Amino acid sequence: MPEGHTLHRLALDLTDAFAGTHPRVSSPQGRFAESAAIIDGRLCTGAQANGKHLWLEFEDQLLHIHLGLIGKFSLAPPAPPRGEIRVRIASPELAADLSGPQLCVLRTDAELRAQLAKLGPDPLRPDADPDLAWQRIRRSNRPIGALLMDQSVLSGVGNVYRAEVLFRQRIRPHIEGNRLKRKSWQAIWDDLVWLMPQGVRDNRIDTVRDEHTPEAMGRPPRVDDHGGEVYVYRRSQQPCLVCGSRVRTEVLAGRNLFWCGRCQRRS
Incomplete structure (x- = not known):
């Protein structure tokens, strides 16, 4: 299972790739198609991490992800999806493909805060106590x-x-x-x-x-x-x-x- 530094690094990379853009969001696998349609084309304001939890911000919706033991998030130039891709976030230059996550769900800000309140402090966050x-x-x-x-x-x-x-x-x-x-x-x-x-x-x-x-x-x-x-x-x-x-x-x-x-x- 990835440790916290991996998620924070991934959040930085996703922010660099998509913040301030309106990426296309899809579910090539089909398991997340309904939720992907909700945030497809919405303004992405960036990504953050807390511990082993990662989320991307799409206006009033947050894409909350926990990679778990086998989850992977790859970032590369767009190409036809390969494998069981739960979510693809794509711009003309880059595509971020998520596969095998333990958790992948849309949440409101209040719902995410309630989830994160169960966690201990993260040494990588400046607000940690x-x-x-x-x-x-x-x-x-x-x-x-x-x-x-x-x-x-x-x-x-x-x-x-x-x-x-x-x-x-x-x-x-x-x-x-x-x-x-x-x-x-x-x-x-x-x-x-x-x-x-x-x-x-x-x-x-x-x-x-x-x-x-x-x-x-x-x-x-x-x-x-x-x-x-x-x-x-x-x-x-x-x-x-x-x-x-x-x-x-x-x-x-x-x-x-x-x-x-x-x-x-x-x-």
């Missing part, structure tokens, strides 16, 4: 490694950022929320506010500090279909880049957790 997440964390006996993946606690953080921010702050992923120190939570939040905009800018996740890059360490670059230089994510049984001990893995909150037992001892 980290104290809202802290109040939920400090009352919970669930592990911080699970809480960071709970979108009602914190919005937009997925498996990669979860593993990497806990490593960078040397925090044990199994420590219960109600045992986490306030300053540790602030360090997590501040680090996400630093890391995630870089992901939006570069369209990939890089989390290693300068002294741990391939160039600085004289090691080969990471080869992984997720891309990016990371400390522990998908590096099970490989040497920790900091201490050399083996990176560990287990399943936590339904996802593979990666961490270093020697480096991550803080609570």
